[in-house]
Amino acid sequence: MKKTINVAVVGKGAMGRTHSSSIAMLKYCFKDMPFEVKLHTLVTRNEETARKDADELGFENYATSYEEMLSNPEIDVVDICTPNNLHFDMVQKAVMANKHILCEKPLGISYEETEKILSLIEGKNKCYGMVFNNRHYPAIIRAKQIVKEGHLGRILSFRSCYRHSSGTDPEKNAGWKQNKDICGAGVLFDLGSHVIDLLSCVLGDKEENRITKVKSVPQIGFETRRGMNGEEWKTNAEEAIYVIATLKCGAVGTLEATKICVGANDDFTLEIFGTDGSLKFDIMQPNFLEFYDNTAVGKPVGGYKGYTRIECINRLNDVIPGSVLPGMRAPIGWLQGHVNSMYNYFMCVYEGKTPSPSFADGAYVNKIMDMCKL
Numbered sequence: 001m002k003k004t005i006n007v008a009v010v011g012k013g014a015m016g017r018t019h020s021s022s023i024a025m026l027k028y029c030f031k032d033m034p035f036e037v038k039l040h041t042l043v044t045r046n047e048e049t050a051r052k053d054a055d056e057l058g059f060e061n062y063a064t065s066y067e068e069m070l071s072n073p074e075i076d077v078v079d080i081c082t083p084n085n086l087h088f089d090m091v092q093k094a095v096m097a098n099k100h101i102l103c104e105k106p107l108g109i110s111y112e113e114t115e116k117i118l119s120l121i122e123g124k125n126k127c128y129g130m131v132f133n134n135r136h137y138p139a140i141i142r143a144k145q146i147v148k149e150g151h152l153g154r155i156l157s158f159r160s161c162y163r164h165s166s167g168t169d170p171e172k173n174a175g176w177k178q179n180k181d182i183c184g185a186g187v188l189f190d191l192g193s194h195v196i197d198l199l200s201c202v203l204g205d206k207e208e209n210r211i212t213k214v215k216s217v218p219q220i221g222f223e224t225r226r227g228m229n230g231e232e233w234k235t236n237a238e239e240a241i242y243v244i245a246t247l248k249c250g251a252v253g254t255l256e257a258t259k260i261c262v263g264a265n266d267d268f269t270l271e272i273f274g275t276d277g278s279l280k281f282d283i284m285q286p287n288f289l290e291f292y293d294n295t296a297v298g299k300p301v302g303g304y305k306g307y308t309r310i311e312c313i314n315r316l317n318d319v320i321p322g323s324v325l326p327g328m329r330a331p332i333g334w335l336q337g338h339v340n341s342m343y344n345y346f347m348c349v350y351e352g353k354t355p356s357p358s359f360a361d362g363a364y365v366n367k368i369m370d371m372c373k374l
């Protein structure tokens with residue numbers, strides 16, 4: 001008999017929907033899983049639509065009170081998909097209720113909040129994981145292996161950009177992600193958190209590869225627009241941020257996050273340059289990782305030197321043996337990153353292991369974001 005892990009998803013917005021569908025897909029995408037995850041309860045504030053919402057996303061139950069959900073002993077995992085300023089309070093309450101927790105990024109709206117969370121969870125025997133879904137692309141898993149095996153040599157520099165065009169329309173109302181009172185900052189906390197995490201993930205958690213210094217320049221492209229209530233609103237958070245970051249080992253690079261970039265969709269790139277090799281990843285070409293081996297023979301003519309386009313596709317079987325969907329030759333996509341993220345987290349719940357990314361990874365991202373805030 002398989003172990004059942006009961007999950008409550010909190011928030012029925014874009015991520016509530018994404019997590020629910022990713023959890024539902026686990027059993028199709030991974031065979032021989034030793035556990036099943038049940039969509040037990042959807043937590044949503046709207047009493048009138050709650051039953052319909054729960055049915056639509058495949059939940060057995062709904063709750064309109066977070067605390068009521070926490071008091072249900074049947075629920076093993078609380079999956080937090082609410083706006084950023086609610087994470088701290090919700091995480092604390094779920095820790096006190098002795099639940100496993102999966103939290104959308106960022107863990108908190110300040111490093112101080114996340115430090116408090118880290119001390120609260122110390123010694124607790126539960127699984128506390130973050131959703132930094134981009135870590136779970138096969139190409140990123142491969143990039144991490146290449147760095148770990150030392151193929152880049154000493155890291156000299158890096159460049160990562162996450163660009164959206166969503167803020168370029170002045171007629172578009174600001175949402176909560178543009179309001180620093182709810183988001184914690186602007187695009188730094190929204191897209192920038194992914195940028196910091198992906199670099200840290202690929203470089204590994206060696207102390208020498210941690211960011212120790214930053215210089216950041218924020219930008220507001222549109223001083224005013226309509227706010228969440230449709231009334232005239234003064235932009236109160238950066239719409240783009242450009243950061244020069246230094247690692248402890250001396251490597252220097254740039255990190256950029258923007259929502260005011262015309263022509264961008266979900267454009268996320270990461271490049272790392274070392275003494276022995278370089279890596280390039282572009283989320284819009286997620287099936288491939290580009291690797292330059294500087295130790296390859298460069299003669300005659302160019303010899304074997306040059307970027308190799310490594311096909312990563314969904315070839316995850318060596319790291320996740322039960323991965324069957326999409327097939328081994330099928331292209332990977334954004335949603336699959338979330339499905340793989342869920343697999344990674346729930347396997348840790350099942351095996352009683354610390355997940356990666358963990359709350360400590362989440363706190364590191366908040367620490368660097370606080371350094372970047374002006």
Ligand SMILES: NC(=O)c1ccc[n+]([C@@H]2O[C@H](COP(=O)([O-])OP(=O)(O)OC[C@H]3O[C@@H](n4cnc5c(N)ncnc54)[C@H](O)[C@@H]3O)[C@@H](O)[C@H]2O)c1
Pocket residue numbers: 010011012013014015016043044045066080081082083084086104105106131132133190
């Ligand atoms: N990893 C990713 O790919 C990714 C992408 C987008 C957003 N996010 C993160 O996910 C989180 C949610 O973002 P989103 O895009 O889904 O936002 P959203 O605005 O679409 O959804 C948030 C939902 O939370 C609900 N909510 C607010 N307070 C609540 C409460 N007390 N109880 C229950 N529900 C409540 C809102 O009604 C809304 O439905 C944020 O932390 C964001 O940073 C992550």
